[in-house]
Amino acid sequence: MERNSTAGGAEDLLMEGKISKLRAGSLHKHELAEAMEVEQEGLVEHQPLEQDDLNFEKWKPKPKPKRTLHEKIEDLKTYLWNAETKEFMGRSGKSWSLILLFYSALYIFLAAMFGGCMCCLMWSISPYTPTYNDRVMPPGMTMSPHVDTAHGFDIAFNASDRSSWRKYAKALEAQLRPYDDAVQERRNILCERNTYSMQDNLEESAERKACLFKRSWLGECSGMKDKDFGYSKGKPCILLKMNRILGYLPGQGVAVNVTCGLKKGSTDILGEVLYYPDNTFNMRYYPYYGKLRHVNYSSPLVAVRFTGVQYDTQLHVQCKLNGKGIINDSPTDRFLGSVSFTLEVGA
Template sequence: MDPSTTDGGAEEKLIKSPLGCVQLLLQAGGSRSAEVSSPNECHKPPKVILKHGVELEEEQEELAEHQPLEQEDLNFERWKRRPIPKRTLHQKIADLKTYLWNAETNEFMGRSGKSWSLILLFYAALYAFLAAMFGGCMFCLMWSISPYHPTFNDRVMPPGLTMAPHLEGHDIAFNASDRKSWKKYTRSIDEFLRSYNDAAQDRKNIRCAHDSYFMQDHLEDSSERIACQFKRSWLGECSGLQDPYYGYSHGRPCILLRMNRILGYLPGQGKPVNVTCGVKKGPQEAIGDIQFFPKNIFDLNYYPYYGKLRHVNYSSPVVAVRFAGVQQDAHIHVQCKLNGKGIINDSPTDRYLGSVTFTLEVGAAERVGKQTGRRSRSSRAGLKQTGNQCGSSADQS
């Protein structure tokens, strides 16, 4: 640096160190000289020192320390979010109208007509491509599978067992003398047997030979299969033809059992599957005599089943069970199950696999009638006593 002159006329000379630190020394007579600081002292702010060792006040240090903070404050104020002035409702409505349609730029919702056209064209092409891809996949899938039988089948599940009447839960509880208590059961059985009417079976199906499978595999896949008859009249006292109430009005109820339809299933491996019913919990005497109609077996001539597209008029065989000697006023747990080769009837997880369990409780008709008579007599006595009290109170008044 070129030498300069101070106010006293002395020359001033600055000498910079390699680290850029400079110290100013005042020489005698008011002149100054510069000295190079050590590297450890380069981090400290510069000081002006008199030659005689008297330090000046550290005003320059304070200024050097506060100068960066003041600069940061200025930067913060520059980027600080300024409050947005509140807009009136009229201004907001005007902004909304301008956003929906800007007459100056001819824009709708911030976009021109060309921009909207390109967007709509893009999405139309996108969804058309997705629809075409989905349609192509569905076409290939439907073309590769058969509507008459499964394309892949690892194993055939054993059949389940269903019953009628089928209501919410499997609890059959009624009083023989109370029509309302068992009417829902008879109505459910009527609906179950509607397709088994004799006239419909004679018109649609044929009478088949017993104790042998009715195989029709030689026909084409699309050919309709012939179905065997199963007439309602074969169910005897549980058919609803002799007794329209299926024994419920006499305390001898009937239930109907049917196996699930399984495509191509041959039950029993050549021998008919039979049905047995008994008490699951409690004494066996509580259920009394059990009758089966027409037999306690599912005949082989109704199998195999070829599906609803080919076996259009197929009627599943039914086994009717009549509890003729059930103990009255007893809560009985009854289980009916299938028995035969390949049948599973003791699954702990599926209660309908090969068996069905329900509760049966039949109220005594005479007992219910006696209780009803006692209630009517007691109600009449109460009314008579009330009338006498009213008459006596009227006489006193």
């Protein structure tokens, strides 16, 4: 019994030894294979490049073959209409229909939105009176003749030289044509003097009556008797007009008047100054209701005639508006309540 047990133990030890050797051998083979792979990679890395690898020309893109004009035309025809795929400019009929439908819907929506915004805007404002009036309430003043826009309000002429003053006479004649007596009597009505012509009791859209202003009221400066407006005699006329301001009542119950004089120097060289029909802007021409309601409105005028100007002397003349609420000495706006010009008369 003991012998058998001893023999069995020896066999077990022998078997374990064989197994350990086999394991050691397999591990050795695996390590050997890994080492060989590493060595092989090193050899590959240090292996010199072949001549074919140094030929970089083969890596360059090959030039496209030149196409003839006929081929280009054929490609263009195919692009415009491909009979095989039934495509027009690279798209099928369904694709084009979807694109046209999308952009049509988009632009119709944008147009409708813009139209709606404009309708809301026009509905919210009045065409007769501005919602916000940012105009300068004190009125400005302009003069005529004004023929040389490059040099401002300058009047220079020789009384004996018709060509030197003819342009001034033509400008005055053109401005006074709408004030002809027959035209004014046909279009406008005679209003009461020295009172505002209030017509606020009418509907907003109703037309307002305009007060007539006859050309004949300007006397020597009307151009009816003297077609030259005094320029041929060395006694020139000018016309002054106050700017229109919607709903404005100048003078606050007292008519605004005009005075003309020299900016600097003695008033003797300017001579006598005459005003037609007088030197005021009568209150009956105010307020102004806008061109949509005051259709035939004619702005009142004040004609000024210089009867004794010293010849060959350049005079710096200024005409001013005077009245309540009037500003005529603004340092930044030379047309606010006044107008300045140079006057030089030669024999």
